[in-house]
Amino acid sequence: MKVAVYGQNYLKESTQKAFEILLKILLENKADIFxxxxxLKQQNGTIQSNSAIRTFExxxxxxGLLISIGGDGTILRAITYVRDxxxxxxxxxxxxxxxxxxxQTDAIExxxxxxxxxDYKISERSLLSVSTSPINSDIEHTNxxxxxxxxxxxxxxxxxxVETHLNDEYLTSYWADGLILSTPTGSTGYSLSCGGPVIAPDANNFALTPIAPHNLSARPLIIPDSTVVTLRVDGREDQFLMSLDSRIATLPNTTTVTIKKADFVIKMVERLDETFLDTLRKKLLWGEDRRN
Structure with a gap:
């Protein structure tokens, strides 16, 4: 199998350890390693000079597979290589x-x-596709x-x-530090920290979550993932920030941002005994209540 390996752009001891274990396993299983x-430039000379290891840009x-070594942020950068x-x-x-x-590192072997x-299962994750009017070159190729x-x-x-329209129908204007449109995958990230709900990965929904809203009645809103969301920003400054996962662009207030479900998905590999509910319990410590 042809396997791509991607890692974070700064090397931690834990990442180095994981990569060395992974490399040993891939070589033993005669994978084509890229x-x-x-x-690769961050690795030691022995690894760099190994003729069994090639590179990709x-x-x-x-x-057949991309293996990401790092955290969730590393995977968010890795998907810009995988795309569709x-x-x-x-x-x-x-x-x-x-x-x-x-x-986990101790489970690699x-x-x-x-x-x-x-021997694995696939969890298909929906994405958001973004367009701006006028077109912004910073996001045109990774939109x-x-x-x-x-x-x-x-x-x-x-x-x-943030003036918000859903399928061309006016919803509201959020007075806030900002607004998040989250996928089910992203519901455990920035949206969650702003009070948004956790959404199961296979739910056909998105979440609109205001950031520190001054509208006292503003609450996170679950919408169908077939919804086209149109946003316009106004404020004392002439520009605002738009982030797509870890990528950030500065846009003028004259910009109209249109967001909809992308026409492709990202395939996340899960082990056969792994479930989203099990991950929730472990990561959010839901099983730590003494009464359980």
């Missing part, structure tokens, strides 16, 4: 919580051989997000107003 160019459909190529992604967690990167044999699209204030402590 490591992202910048990530872009992916194509010939790859239909390549399954495995997340090895050397970060913190890890809702997406669920394979068991999990990776299973996955290479095809999608797995977690969320967030509009927020820039260079000011004052609120902004």
């Amino acid at each position: 490591v992202e160019t910048d990530f 872009n992916l194509d459909k010939s790859y 190529l239909d390549i399954p992604i495995v997340g090895i967690n050397t970060g913190r919580l890890g809702f997406l990167a669920t394979v 068991i999990a990776i051989p299973e996955i290479l044999k095809g 999608f997000a797995l977690n969320e699209v967030a509009l927020s204030r820039k260079n000011t402590t004052s609120m902004i107003t």
